[in-house]
Amino acid sequence: MRSSSLALAISSGFVLVISLLGMFLLVPQAKPQAPVSLNLMPQPASLKTSTGALRIDEKFTIALTGHSEVRLDLAAERFLTQLHRQTALLLAKPTHDAANATLMVHADHASKEVQELGEDESYSLEVTPSGAKLNAANPLGVIRGLQTFLQLVEVTPDGFAAPAVSIQDQPRFAWRGLMIDVSRHFIPLDVIKRNIDGMEAVKLNVFHLHLSENQGFRVESKKFPKLQELGSDGLYYTQDEVRDLIAYARDRGIRVVPEFDMPGHSTAWFVGYPEIASGSGPYSIERKWGIFDPAMDPTSEKTYKFLDELIGEMVKIFPDNYFHIGGDEVNGKEWDANGKIQEFKKSHNLKSNEDLQAYFSQRVQKIVTKHGKSVVGWDEVFIPGVPKDIVIQSWRGQKSLAAAAQQGYHGILSNGYYLDLGWSAARHYAVDPMSGSAADLSADQKKLILGGESCMWSEYVNAENVDSRIWPRNAAIAERLWSAQSVNDPASMYTRLDAVSARLEWLGLTHRTYHRKMLQRIAGPAVTPEEFAALKALADVVEPVKDYTREETAPAEPTSQTPLNRLVDAVPLESDAGRHFAELVDKFLASSCHDTATATLLRRQLSAWSQNDAAFTALEQKSFLAREVTATSRDLSAVGAAGLTALDAIASGTALTSDQQSRLNALAAEAAKPKTQLLLIPTAAIKKMINAASQPASCK
């Protein structure tokens, strides 16, 4: 039914006497050049480059030798899938025949059935123009090394290639985690899985599931089914799904640590089981954000019996040695209001609610220990005298981590790694578990600091935008936890982060593509190309307000029912375009003012911004979601125009008049004010240009 394929087949008259493989061999093969740069993230512990590169073409094969197990086969298949995504080459399946393989993989022995904290993850990787070898003690090292190989593969002028290198690598910290809060907004399993793929790509090894909250209890209990039936709006993981998820993570060398937050942050439990609460109930699922009064009754044996049975059930599903009991932010109001509890405090000589919580923590720790697990908890669970196998997860900072270490307790750092606060990758990157108070610890005490975990709290995060809230910034944190403390140049980090971000997109993460659909929703399907371009240009240079100012500046009190459809929900937490513009301004101001190439780029950008609001105005007439950000669009065009004036002044070597200065400074000051929870990122760089233009003869 192909109207001209018949004619083609006849006219070509091509006789097939050579095999397809033969055909490939006949194609002249230029010697592959090494890629221009190495873009590994995290940086390996030791890397030597040499000359030449290994061509990656359709003849590429991978062979597995040494210790053999299904997990290694799966890792090799996953590797080939990702190599296909990067190159579109159709590749042969993995073999166990090392003789002719391009990449020969060897694992000495198995790793633990249930992955343990501190297991060997080291590997060595040798790439030469004629082949590559990956050696590791166990499958964990193989999994890490395969990701390094994938990051080595680059496009070159002569095809795809991996540069000749010799790498010896192992992590600095044994605990390198990502926590996702699936309770405030439920995150479906497929979204979790692609984030676990992302974790594997940057060598993270702990996935921490924050499973219960005031707003939801997210895992099925068969013993206490009202937990999920009444406490989750129907949005929870079944036990089979959890088992599947744990197997999925294990395949990728990732432990899964479950968190059941108690005795506070637990309203959702009480909807079905008010009898373990300190208040009189009834309770309903919390829809708002913040800290709430409901807390478990730490004085009732019913509570401990309930927890004993629930924890007993959950440790059968979650095989990891660590079990997270939360423990944060109890405001004590329900305890204060309950006479029986006050009575108990007196009779047990518990002087404060902190003492009462310590009593609760100790009881729960005993239950966890009884079930064969070790406890992880937020700072509050650290009370001198608790068993030494506890791990403190610090949301308060290196100081509390150091304090615990001084008394012989293990800790992991999360302060500084809260992904929801909207910090730049560079700001997260500058936080090191070993800096601050931790730097003063003794060598033995330092060993107690196991690593860190980034935390994705989900007040303003759902399945649609969560990838963009985690990635690519989380890759910078992953490097902080894997690579040497001395690997800390933000410029190098950003160059490599841009490359990793592209690779994460091939992996299936949506942090670069989610954006279009959300902007389209704001613009409406009937938007013109010019209007959409104007919205996109604005979206590219704004960021949500930082830290907790989003709550403080909300137009109405936000709840879990608030639609996440505003520009603040759609834009990435860090503006790439804003960063690139700031770099360009710095380059221009640091150089001779006769750097006309940079001046041309700046002029083009500033000119486009100065004209952007004209196109955006039309969209404001169509969409309430566009109209909301009118002021920011005006600001962008205003600072664009201000920047042009400053640029002209600098380029001509004529200082701005004082009238001009005050007018431009006023514009920049106005644009610097957050509006509708958005920050206009280029403002700071344009302010620099105005300052430079305000000095006579600002050219060097």
Add this chain to the structure above:
Amino acid sequence: MRSSSLALAISSGFVLVISLLGMFLLVPQAKPQAPVSLNLMPQPASLKTSTGALRIDEKFTIALTGHSEVRLDLAAERFLTQLHRQTALLLAKPTHDAANATLMVHADHASKEVQELGEDESYSLEVTPSGAKLNAANPLGVIRGLQTFLQLVEVTPDGFAAPAVSIQDQPRFAWRGLMIDVSRHFIPLDVIKRNIDGMEAVKLNVFHLHLSENQGFRVESKKFPKLQELGSDGLYYTQDEVRDLIAYARDRGIRVVPEFDMPGHSTAWFVGYPEIASGSGPYSIERKWGIFDPAMDPTSEKTYKFLDELIGEMVKIFPDNYFHIGGDEVNGKEWDANGKIQEFKKSHNLKSNEDLQAYFSQRVQKIVTKHGKSVVGWDEVFIPGVPKDIVIQSWRGQKSLAAAAQQGYHGILSNGYYLDLGWSAARHYAVDPMSGSAADLSADQKKLILGGESCMWSEYVNAENVDSRIWPRNAAIAERLWSAQSVNDPASMYTRLDAVSARLEWLGLTHRTYHRKMLQRIAGPAVTPEEFAALKALADVVEPVKDYTREETAPAEPTSQTPLNRLVDAVPLESDAGRHFAELVDKFLASSCHDTATATLLRRQLSAWSQNDAAFTALEQKSFLAREVTATSRDLSAVGAAGLTALDAIASGTALTSDQQSRLNALAAEAAKPKTQLLLIPTAAIKKMINAASQPASCK
């Protein structure tokens, strides 16, 4: 663990005495305005607009009344999911309580258990500012009407709303199909499913699965397992998957017609079962494209016994009344070379291979009929005298369709709807099953023309880019088959197509997002933002060569193993940016030359193109995939500069000198030549500008 949420909760001191619902009611509600335009596709048979609009907010509910069945519940849930995607509103589940529903849906009775050709798909939809009613005879009409409602929902200055309308709607044709060739390149089930979602959105009702080819046999047979085991490279659908797919399609009001192409296009069958072939074998899966010699042996009873058993097995899986037997493009070479077959022709008085194929078709038709199904086949199966229940699928055009109709046979049109040929949406849109020879048929004969099917042949299509090869253009074909023949204005079609394309993206189709990853592969992860922008700018204005010239101009003979990683694989088949530019040029040339607003837009675009190659040059040094398209990048900058010269001449009212004319015309002629299988779309519009600038006083 939220370091400032405690402070926030205390400082806000907000006492919760009102319910959340109450809160919503307290927000002042502006009267919603009607959206600026209606962007329905396909256009309904009858539509009346009135004043006002129905607000769509978090209080929106849908109720199902009348005939009740699970399929309706699922349709309502799917509707709410898509409404959520369009608005991000959190919406209540569907109810059967009509009292307070925003949208009340009523179906009179069930539709057929197995959906039949010609079943009633009509519906009426009334939207007023206070509510909406959707009525239909059966669930098929409800499914169609829900999609119309979704297309009515637009963003407005006051929130989301659907305009007040009264719609009576039904399709013009009963057979409105999409065929996907899953044999040349296998297309995974999840990709198929999202395309079926797209079909539902534009009211298509037949999904035609082209299941077997020289390059692959794609469905599991339990009777003849070597068909998929040896004939598919492991890429096929299991019977369970097919059942799941059929249920998925049925839920969306879509029939599934399987095609087993015979007696030609069948090499993959013979890998496992050479005994039904006309040659001596052995056979292997074909890797090249075109027409090949292998064909079934039409003279052997073994062949018919095999087909009887296979068809008997397949009709149990595919419940549709129609069964497609292919029948196209047998070159007869294996028959000519087989003495036994030549003998048979003589002894049965079959004068030609066409006669022999007619004999085969009649035998197979009898088998299909015996199994209770009616035959569909390509033009070649139409031989005067075949049973009247046959449907001819015409790849040859309206002429052969009309010829069949004149003899009382049913037909559907596919000629003009081949999506792989790279035609513009407007060109497909202009093809009507009732035009050409069909226009001269009598009224009764016209009734025999059942509709049409677009065809996605998959030589250059895989899971990564298939969505972009089908959508959005297929929506224009869907309108052709649903709406009146008089609905044929391409400008209106394109306006509405842009809106539908955005809606299809919300549905999960990747036709707008796939692009980034493929361009990133070409550019490499280490690309700079400027280089990527240059590649994107080039990609936005090129299209693959049309019709079958891709085969004819391939750098090496393409096979199923050729990676689809070149720019020609990555760019959409129709350039939106190219179309918008051409519209702008037409507007400028048709207007006074003093249309400075349009001139400014043109100047900005032409200037950007003229400078684009400078940035692209850097990328050519990094990537062989970028270097391949160097000449086209040069051409783009050349025609950009030529366009600027022409624009200046027109704007100043000074004709180009004859030297300028010949220089610019030579540039445009060079740019008009396809290179590396790419067409540079703006060239034609720029040629128009050069022509206009060549005439003295070209301004009106």
